[in-house]
Amino acid sequence: MSGQKRRPLIAGNWKMNGLKIAGGRTLGAVIEGYDAGLRAKADLLVCPPATLVYAFAAAAVGSRVAIGAQTCHPEISGAHTGEIAAEMLADAGASYVIVGHSERRAFNGETDADVRARALAARRAGLTPIVCVGETREERDAGRALEVVGAQLAGSVPDGEGPLVVAYEPVWAIGTGLTPTEADVAEVHAFMRAQLRSRFGAAFADGVRLLYGGSVKPSNAAALLAVEDVDGALVGGASLVAADFLAIAAACPA
Numbered sequence: 001m002s003g004q005k006r007r008p009l010i011a012g013n014w015k016m017n018g019l020k021i022a023g024g025r026t027l028g029a030v031i032e033g034y035d036a037g038l039r040a041k042a043d044l045l046v047c048p049p050a051t052l053v054y055a056f057a058a059a060a061v062g063s064r065v066a067i068g069a070q071t072c073h074p075e076i077s078g079a080h081t082g083e084i085a086a087e088m089l090a091d092a093g094a095s096y097v098i099v100g101h102s103e104r105r106a107f108n109g110e111t112d113a114d115v116r117a118r119a120l121a122a123r124r125a126g127l128t129p130i131v132c133v134g135e136t137r138e139e140r141d142a143g144r145a146l147e148v149v150g151a152q153l154a155g156s157v158p159d160g161e162g163p164l165v166v167a168y169e170p171v172w173a174i175g176t177g178l179t180p181t182e183a184d185v186a187e188v189h190a191f192m193r194a195q196l197r198s199r200f201g202a203a204f205a206d207g208v209r210l211l212y213g214g215s216v217k218p219s220n221a222a223a224l225l226a227v228e229d230v231d232g233a234l235v236g237g238a239s240l241v242a243a244d245f246l247a248i249a250a251a252c253p254a
């Protein structure tokens with residue numbers, strides 16, 4: 001059992017999608033649709049490509065829709081061509097940053113230690129890190145899902161009781177239309193909560209929002225968001241369509 005009710009967070013990860021005109025329209029529709037009814041149910045976060053963070057943060061002022069980024073470099077500044085420091089994201093108006101997404105782990109070789117360093121950088125800059133973990137299909141089929149998630153969590157979440165969101169994203173569920181059963185999601189989320197409790201104590205662990213991510217859509221959101229210890233969703237494809245993103249938020253339990 002969670003022991004504490006947490007306010008759901010519905011986060012949209014736009015990945016490498018979005019140009020300023022069309023993307024701005026989508027953000028505008030999200031802001032417009034985030035009415036009192038939805039605000040009573042969930043926090044909303046949009047994580048566009050880095051090129052749009054500044055403009056989106058400016059457009060979202062006063063709307064209560066938060067803006068985040070998709071990764072950050074561990075260092076404050078220096079000779080790191082093409083990289084963006086957490087402080088720069090904060091300066092641009094971001095309040096969250098995703099770290100350790102499986103696409104960055106797979107395509108950019110980020111290790112748990114790298115992810116932990118990025119999460120620490122986020123905290124240093126005053127951002128909330130969203131630390132991503134999740135097993136591959138082969139790992140789940142081999143009965144190793146909890147072992148893999150536990151190791152990623154232990155290695156990627158920094159010490160200390162700073163701001164933290166964790167997203168469980170089974171790699172095989174991302175962009176595939178496949179989702180784990182609700183029982184499987186419940187098992188992993190309860191396991192993550194227990195891991196955090198044993199490391200940090202219940203007072204901190206019970207306040208950490210644990211998101212589920214991987215093929216969340218309006219049609220499956222209510223069932224996934226009703227699972228014990230699921231405190232929101234990290235949404236990829238469906239977050240690019242304002243009506244779908246808002247419908248997912250509307251599916252949060254009242």
Ligand SMILES: O=C[C@H](O)COP(=O)(O)O
Pocket residue numbers: 013101169173174175176177213214215216234235236237238
């Ligand atoms: O960060 C978001 C996830 O990778 C999920 O993506 P998806 O909703 O397109 O499956």
